[in-house]
Amino acid sequence: xxxxxxxxxxxxxxxxxxxxxxxxxxxxxxxxxxxxxxxxxxxxxxxxxxxxxxxxxxxxxxxxxxxxxxxxxxxxxxxxxxxxxxxxxxxxxxxxxxxxxxxxxxxxxxxxxxxxxxxxxxxxxxxxxxxxxxxxxxxxxxxxxxxxxxxxxxxxxxxxxxxxxxxxxxxxxxxxxxxxxxxxxxxxxxxxxxxxxxxxxxxxxxxxxxxxxxxxxxxxxxxxxxxxxxxxxxxxxxxxxxxxxxxxxxxxxxxxxxxxxxxxxxxxxxxxxxxxxxxxxxxxxxxxxxxxxxxxxxxxxxxxxxxxxxxxxxxxxxxxxxxxxxxxxxxxxxxxxxxxxxxxxxxxxxxxxxxxxxxxxxxxxxxxxxxxxxxxxxxxxxxxxxxxxxxxxxxxxxxxxxxxxxxxxxxxxxxxxxxxxxxxxxxxxxxxxxxxxxxxxxxxxxxxxxxxxxxxxxxxxxxxxx
Numbered sequence: 001x002x003x004x005x006x007x008x009x010x011x012x013x014x015x016x017x018x019x020x021x022x023x024x025x026x027x028x029x030x031x032x033x034x035x036x037x038x039x040x041x042x043x044x045x046x047x048x049x050x051x052x053x054x055x056x057x058x059x060x061x062x063x064x065x066x067x068x069x070x071x072x073x074x075x076x077x078x079x080x081x082x083x084x085x086x087x088x089x090x091x092x093x094x095x096x097x098x099x100x101x102x103x104x105x106x107x108x109x110x111x112x113x114x115x116x117x118x119x120x121x122x123x124x125x126x127x128x129x130x131x132x133x134x135x136x137x138x139x140x141x142x143x144x145x146x147x148x149x150x151x152x153x154x155x156x157x158x159x160x161x162x163x164x165x166x167x168x169x170x171x172x173x174x175x176x177x178x179x180x181x182x183x184x185x186x187x188x189x190x191x192x193x194x195x196x197x198x199x200x201x202x203x204x205x206x207x208x209x210x211x212x213x214x215x216x217x218x219x220x221x222x223x224x225x226x227x228x229x230x231x232x233x234x235x236x237x238x239x240x241x242x243x244x245x246x247x248x249x250x251x252x253x254x255x256x257x258x259x260x261x262x263x264x265x266x267x268x269x270x271x272x273x274x275x276x277x278x279x280x281x282x283x284x285x286x287x288x289x290x291x292x293x294x295x296x297x298x299x300x301x302x303x304x305x306x307x308x309x310x311x312x313x314x315x316x317x318x319x320x321x322x323x324x325x326x327x328x329x330x331x332x333x334x335x336x337x338x339x340x341x342x343x344x345x346x347x348x349x350x351x352x353x354x355x356x357x358x359x360x361x362x363x364x365x366x367x368x369x370x371x372x373x374x375x376x377x378x379x380x381x382x383x384x385x386x387x388x389x390x391x392x393x394x395x396x397x398x399x400x401x402x403x404x405x406x407x408x409x410x411x412x413x414x415x416x417x418x419x420x421x422x423x424x425x426x427x428x429x430x431x432x433x434x435x436x437x438x439x440x441x442x443x444x445x446x447x448x449x450x451x452x453x454x455x456x457x458x459x460x461x462x463x464x465x466x
Contacts, residue, residue: 052069053134055131058077058130059129063086063087066089075136080124083098120136121137180201184199184211184215192226199216299360299433300433303436309357309437309440314354316353316354318344318358318390319344319347319348322381325363326381337377339377339378340366341380341381342380342381343382353441362381365434365457369395369457378397379395380393385463389460390463393459395454398454401449409447410447445459446458
């Protein structure tokens with residue numbers, strides 16, 4: 001029925017149904033209790049009257065016989081054969097009771113509650129004669145009490161009706177409602193997820209059905225938005241990868257050209273010579289920064305795309321990596337007035353890592369130490385082996401980093417305030433790339449302050465077994 005499709009309507013109907021069940025149950029209980037009460041009352045009344053009435057006195061003087069109970073019940077004697085009483089003051093035998101008596105096996109069960117009297121009952125007395133039938137009548141003011149059994153029966157019957165009403169409401173309405181709400185709650189947890197979303201019955205025409213359809217629409221909209229954003233991200237990363245790949249060659253060529261120009265300017269203390277040397281140092285610093293930025297952007301893009309430095313069981317010789325980095329960075333360090341020194345074993349130090357990623361990580365550490373150092377400063381690169389482990393440290397004696405900012409050096413785009421003041425061009429990618437490569441290779445990277453000032457970056461890891 002359309003009228004029962006609304007959830008609110010269903011709850012109202014359930015409440016009305018519960019009330020109806022309760023009312024019907026109450027009526028049934030009242031009827032049963034009333035019948036049982038009247039039968040029990042009259043049986044007890046008959047036994048009490050039979051016990052109290054003296055039939056011998058009735059036999060001795062039936063014309064004057066009348067018995068009155070303390071609670072107002074009046075008893076007269078009649079002749080069962082003629083249905084008449086010897087006492088002229090006795091009321092006529094109730095015709096309806098007489099008819100009931102004639103049609104039943106137990107005459108005393110004939111009774112009624114009507115008229116100005118509260119009730120009347122007839123039952124047998126002597127076997128025959130003027131006292132063979134007794135009629136008891138009680139006024140409306142008579143208020144018999146309920147027995148304990150009658151009270152217990154009534155209470156149990158009402159309790160059963162109440163339990164039935166509760167069961168109908170719980171299992172007919174609220175349990176299915178809670179189940180549907182549980183399914184909707186689970187569906188809301190997985191809205192937008194790739195798997196696990198399963199809404200409630202979306203064909204239902206009530207409020208929960210509408211909510212299920214709304215969850216489905218939200219899920220599909222979020223999935224569509226995610227797919228569109230993912231396509232845009234992939235397109236951006238592919239474009240960035242292509243651009244950085246194309247920029248590598250011209251930047252490398254530009255760096256070589258700037259270094260050659262630096263050699264063409266003669267050293268001297270003249271104003272023109274000093275200005276030329278300063279311009280060359282600035283240009284070289286910019287070229288080195290651009291080259292590092294392009295390399296880090298390319299590597300960051302590949303890492304985001306899921307490139308694993310451990311895929312394919314790769315190997316890299318850290319000693320050879322340091323040699324190549326020193327060859328490239330010595331010119332930059334010399335032009336900036338920073339002494340670059342290194343110490344590493346003569347034999348290979350093989351580790352499991354993609355060579356390109358390992359070299360870029362070491363390059364970032366060395367360039368970072370040179371860039372943020374000052375003229376006359378020192379940068380040292382030390383590679384040691386300790387059993388089956390290696391330790392690589394890059395130390396500088398520059399201004400260093402405040403201790404509170406050391407834990408954040410590995411965050412992408414983070415740069416300390418001092419670093420921004422010394423060089424506003426930095427991107428913050430260098431140390432973040434180092435940290436991510438180290439983590440993916442299963443190594444450990446630690447940033448500690450150097451004494452009396454500067455920064456020490458230490459990388460520890462396992463040497464690859466031959």
